[in-house]
Amino acid sequence: MSHPVEIDPILLSKVSKPARYVGGEWNSVVKDHDAVKLTVAYCFPDVYEVAMSHLGLRILYALLNERPDVAAERVYAPWPDMEEVMRSQGYPLFSLETKTPVRDFDMVGFTLQYEMSFTNILNMLDLAGIPLFAKDRGDDMPLVAAGGPCAYNAEPLTDYIDVFFLGESEESTQVLADTIIAWKEQGKPGGKKGLLKQLSQQPGNYVPSFYEAQYDAKGDFQGLTVTEPGAPAEIEKCVVSDVEHVFFPTKPIVPNIDIVHNRAVLELFRGCSRGCRFCQAGMLYRPVREKSPEHLADLAKQIIANSGYNEISLMSLSSADYSCLPELVDPQRWQADADFLALEFV
Structure with a gap:
C-alpha cells in the first residue's frame, strides 16, 4: 500500500x-x-x-x-x-x-x-x-x-x-x-x-x-x-463508428480556479468535412460522424445540472459546419425549461 x-x-x-x-x-x-x-x-x-x-x-x-x-x-x-x-x-x-x-x-x-x-x-x-x-x-x-x-x-x-x-x-x-x-x-x-x-x-x-x-x-x-515474432507489421488506428451512443461525461470536474476553457463542453461531431491537406486533425479524425441535436440537448442539460455552468462551448474541428447547428441553438429548444433561459453558446 x-x-x-x-x-x-x-x-x-x-x-x-x-x-x-x-x-x-x-x-x-x-x-x-x-x-x-x-x-x-x-x-x-x-x-x-x-x-x-x-x-x-x-x-x-x-x-x-x-x-x-x-x-x-x-x-x-x-x-x-x-x-x-x-x-x-x-x-x-x-x-x-x-x-x-x-x-x-x-x-x-x-x-x-x-x-x-x-x-x-x-x-x-x-x-x-x-x-x-x-x-x-x-x-x-x-x-x-x-x-x-x-x-x-x-x-x-x-x-x-x-x-x-x-x-x-x-x-x-x-x-x-x-x-x-x-x-x-x-x-x-x-x-x-x-x-x-x-x-x-x-x-x-x-x-x-x-x-x-x-x-x-x-x-x-x-x-x-x-523484431518481435507475432507483432503486426502495420498498426491501424481505432475509430468509434457510433458517436451518437459513445460515452460522454455529464459530470465534469469543476475547477477550483479559473482555467482556459471554464465552461461546459459539447462535442458536436468528429472529423471535418473540409479535408484540408495541411490540417493534421482533419486527416487524423476522419470520417465525419455527427451527433443528433436531440442527444446533444439532453447531454447539455445533464452537464449544466451537474456543474452549474451557464455557458456551453461547441467543441468540434469546425463547429459551424455541423449540419443541425440552427436546430441545436434555436432558442425555442431551450425556453421550455426555465433553468436554461440564460444559457449561452460559445
Whole structure:
C-alpha cells in the first residue's frame, strides 16, 4: 500500500496558485486503491489551467471511473515554483485525487497534444522517480503509455514509452483495462513483456520495443522492421463508428480556479468535412460522424445540472459546419425549461 504525499501547507502557500495541487474539486472521483483492481494516473504534460480544459482527458477519466474495478486519477505538470519546492523537499510527483505518488500506479498515461510538451513528459517522469528510458524500467515500475494526435508520429518518444495508442480511445481503453486486470489476476505471466505482447495484438496499439526504425543516409524515417515474432507489421488506428451512443461525461470536474476553457463542453461531431491537406486533425479524425441535436440537448442539460455552468462551448474541428447547428441553438429548444433561459453558446 502506497502512502500519500503530504506537502507542508506553509510551503504550498509560497507558490503561485496553490489550488492547482490540492484537488478536491466538485465531481472529482476519489477511490480506495485497495478496493480496485487497476490504478491509472492520467497525465497531461502542461499546467493545471490548460490540462483541465482538455476534453479527451475528461472523457477517459470519467469513462474509467465509471468502472468499480478501476481508479483513474489526474496528474498535471507543476509550475516551475512548485517544481522547485518538490525537488528541494524531495516530494515526488503525485495525483490530485489521493496524493498518491505516480510511480505507485499500475499505469501512467500521457496525452500527446503538441510536440512542445514532450520535454515536460520526461520532466514529469523524472519528478515521479521513474527511469526515463523504457529499457531501464523493471516489472516493479508502472506501464508508461501515451496517446493523442502526436502518437501518430511516435518515433521521437519511442525510447521512453512502453506502448502508444493510436486513434479514438473510448472503446480500446476498456479493452486495455480488461487486459491489464486479467494479466494481474493471472500472476503477471511473462512480466511486463508478456503484457506488452498481449497489447500489441489489439487494434491501435504500437509497442516500440517490438520494432526497429529504419532511416536513410539523410536521417529521414523510412519505416519499421518487426523484431518481435507475432507483432503486426502495420498498426491501424481505432475509430468509434457510433458517436451518437459513445460515452460522454455529464459530470465534469469543476475547477477550483479559473482555467482556459471554464465552461461546459459539447462535442458536436468528429472529423471535418473540409479535408484540408495541411490540417493534421482533419486527416487524423476522419470520417465525419455527427451527433443528433436531440442527444446533444439532453447531454447539455445533464452537464449544466451537474456543474452549474451557464455557458456551453461547441467543441468540434469546425463547429459551424455541423449540419443541425440552427436546430441545436434555436432558442425555442431551450425556453421550455426555465433553468436554461440564460444559457449561452460559445
